[in-house]
Amino acid sequence: MWSTPKFVCQLLILILLEGQSSAIKYKFNPENEDIFTDCPNKPSNVLNVSGLFDTSESTFKTDFVSVRFSGNLTCVWNIQPGDRIQVSFVLNRFDRGTWQPTVFSIMVPDLCSALYDEEQYWYKYWSKYIINKEQVKDKCILPGTKFIHETFDLDILFETQGFPLNGQHKLVHIFKAFGANGVERNTSICFEIIGEIQRL
Ligand SMILES: *[C@@H]1O[C@H](CO)[C@@H](O)[C@H](O)[C@H]1NC(C)=O
Ligand SMILES: *[C@@H]1O[C@H](CO)[C@@H](O)[C@H](O)[C@H]1NC(C)=O
Ligand SMILES: *[C@@H]1O[C@H](CO)[C@@H](O)[C@H](O)[C@H]1NC(C)=O
Numbered sequence: 001m002w003s004t005p006k007f008v009c010q011l012l013i014l015i016l017l018e019g020q021s022s023a024i025k026y027k028f029n030p031e032n033e034d035i036f037t038d039c040p041n042k043p044s045n046v047l048n049v050s051g052l053f054d055t056s057e058s059t060f061k062t063d064f065v066s067v068r069f070s071g072n073l074t075c076v077w078n079i080q081p082g083d084r085i086q087v088s089f090v091l092n093r094f095d096r097g098t099w100q101p102t103v104f105s106i107m108v109p110d111l112c113s114a115l116y117d118e119e120q121y122w123y124k125y126w127s128k129y130i131i132n133k134e135q136v137k138d139k140c141i142l143p144g145t146k147f148i149h150e151t152f153d154l155d156i157l158f159e160t161q162g163f164p165l166n167g168q169h170k171l172v173h174i175f176k177a178f179g180a181n182g183v184e185r186n187t188s189i190c191f192e193i194i195g196e197i198q199r200l
Pocket of ligand 1: 036037038048049050051
């Protein structure tokens, strides 16, 4: 990773692989050294990736081809035990000066129930590298939870069929938390990863 926000690049795959069989192979190359950028025009109760993780014990190094992560991520988002965490991933494409939606988006209604589910893409690309999973698996992403990782390379590869993808894209990540009464917490998280999709 990098000096600041680092995290769920892996989850990109989730969107792009969902429901696909074999087809054209692609690679997503993050274009910013810091990997994560803020969502534009977000209100003050929408936090960026630093509102989700303290990354001071991790490094995220990219050569713009692959990303090597090592160290720890500590959860800092002020949610409560038992909250339901909903995550959305939305892929946008940069076209003639503006960001346009694509067909690739996915909403995971209950992240905590599937954080270490081996069938999930984020397991393959991220949570399988968490060394202390047995200690933290019941805490989901409650504040103070520290994920200790083995060093891993994040190569964001995916396949789709149908229309071809290329050029500049961004993957927008949105996290929302809901209390037992179904009421949304007063802060949410939004951050983006901007990069170039390359056909292999
Ligand atoms: C995230 O938000 C914090 C607080 O508003 C700010 O200091 C920081 O520069 C922002 N951006 C990133 C990428 O962390
Ligand atoms: C990660 O956390 C562990 C346990 O707290 C600690 O021993 C280790 O030094 C941390 N790693 C880094 C890079 O800070
Ligand atoms: C959100 O609610 C908590 C109490 O649940 C409060 O301490 C905090 O100041 C509120 N934050 C915002 C941004 O309104």
